[in-house]
Amino acid sequence: MIVQKLIQQYPIISDQMSVDRLTTILLYLEKILEQNIAGDITEFGCYIGTTSLFIRRMLNNFPINKDTKFYVYDSFDGLPDKVSQDISPIGQEFKKGELKISKKSLINEFKKANLIPPIIEKNWFSNIPDNALPQLIAFAYLDSDFYNSVSDSLKIVWPRLSINGQIIIDDYNREALPGVDKAINDFFFKSKLNFNLKTINHLALITKIN
Ligand SMILES: C[S@@+](CC[C@H](N)C(=O)[O-])C[C@H]1O[C@@H](n2cnc3c(N)ncnc32)[C@H](O)[C@@H]1O
Numbered sequence: 497m498i499v500q501k502l503i504q505q506y507p508i509i510s511d512q513m514s515v516d517r518l519t520t521i522l523l524y525l526e527k528i529l530e531q532n533i534a535g536d537i538t539e540f541g542c543y544i545g546t547t548s549l550f551i552r553r554m555l556n557n558f559p560i561n562k563d564t565k566f567y568v569y570d571s572f573d574g575l576p577d578k579v580s581q582d583i584s585p586i587g588q589e590f591k592k593g594e595l596k597i598s599k600k601s602l603i604n605e606f607k608k609a610n611l612i613p614p615i616i617e618k619n620w621f622s623n624i625p626d627n628a629l630p631q632l633i634a635f636a637y638l639d640s641d642f643y644n645s646v647s648d649s650l651k652i653v654w655p656r657l658s659i660n661g662q663i664i665i666d667d668y669n670r671e672a673l674p675g676v677d678k679a680i681n682d683f684f685f686k687s688k689l690n691f692n693l694k695t696i697n698h699l700a701l702i703t704k705i706n
Contacts, residue, residue, distance in 0.1 A: 498557050499523050502550060509605060512595075512639075513546045516697045521547065521637060521664055522554055524701060528635045528662050529558040535634035535658045539614075540621060540649035541666075542568035544597050545605045547637060552611045566614040567630060569621060569649075572599050576620065579675070581643035587672025590641055621648035633657050639666040643675030650683045657704045668700040676700075 499522040503515060525537070537555065542548050548568050555566060574596030582590075599618050606613040617628045621640070629652060636653040640646055646665060653663055667676045680700055684691060694701045 498554070499526060502553050502557075506550070506553065506609070508546060509549065510544055510546045512543055514697075517666065517699055518547065518550060520697050520699055520701075522550055524662050524664060525551065525554050525635055529554065529561050529564075531660065532560065533634040533658050533660050533662075535632035535656070535661060536565040536567060536630035538566075538630065538633055538636045538653065539568045540570075540636065540638045540653070541640035541645065542570045542602065542614075542616075543595055543639075545602045547639070548602070548614055549605060549609055549611060551637070552606070552614065556611075564634070565630060567617065567628075568602075568614045569617045569619065569624060570599075570602075571620050572597060572602075572618045573620075575641060576645065579643050581678045582673070582675035584672055584674050587670075590672065621645060621652065624652065629656065631656065634661050636661075636663045637666070638663060641667060641673050641676065643679045646676050646679035647683060650679065654683075654689065654704075659704055659706050661704050663700075663702040663704075665700040665702070666698065668695050668698050670698055 539548055574593040577592050599616055603613050617624055633653055633656045638646055638649045667673045690705045692703045692705055
């Protein structure tokens with residue numbers, strides 16, 4: 497109910513998100529908040545905050561989780577260089593510097609929406625210092641399009657993720673962004689990690705299990 501209400505009530509402010517994907521992301525976040533899974537909420541690749549605004553609204557609807565912090569990460573320099581894993585005959589529009597936006601624009605979107613901004617770290621994922629990361633993560637939304645970007649964020653999130661915590665990776669099974677699936681395959685299927693993986697609406701939904 498909360499999820500449908502929020503999506504009906506508030507605009508999706510960029511073309512980076514669809515109603516279907518947002519519904520799935522927020523329903524999985526709702527489960528994490530309802531179960532009070534230990535840890536903070538994170539988004540790697542926040543851009544102008546299309547999804548972040550809804551994540552904040554969800555947190556506001558769960559006062560029981562009032563100590564839960566919300567962290568977002570972005571280069572604010574747009575996409576990095578592609579590597580060989582990212583090359584696709586389609587998807588030419590995804591190139592270095594695309595989606596560059598200022599940190600101030602993100603903060604402005606939160607101000608306009610009358611919402612408290614998240615903790616914002618401007619950095620390449622591979623350079624994020626330890627003290628800018630939560631010790632424990634309950635939920636991570638990874639939306640960064642390229643092989644190295646998804647791999648780098650997985651390396652950060654997985655060791656900090658609580659048991660029963662949730663990772664959602666955007667752009668799964670998109671021909672234009674083959675690096676996303678390759679990063680997921682290399683990280684999870686070449687390892688002995690305990691996880692469940694489901695896919696829906698071009699999202700990979702990964703739960704850490706015991
Ligand atoms: C598709 S957009 C994210 C859209 C956002 N989730 C939303 O809801 O509006 C991808 C973002 O990831 C960021 N990004 C990609 N690779 C990155 C990396 N390695 N380090 C930091 N930011 C990165 C880009 O700057 C861009 O803002």
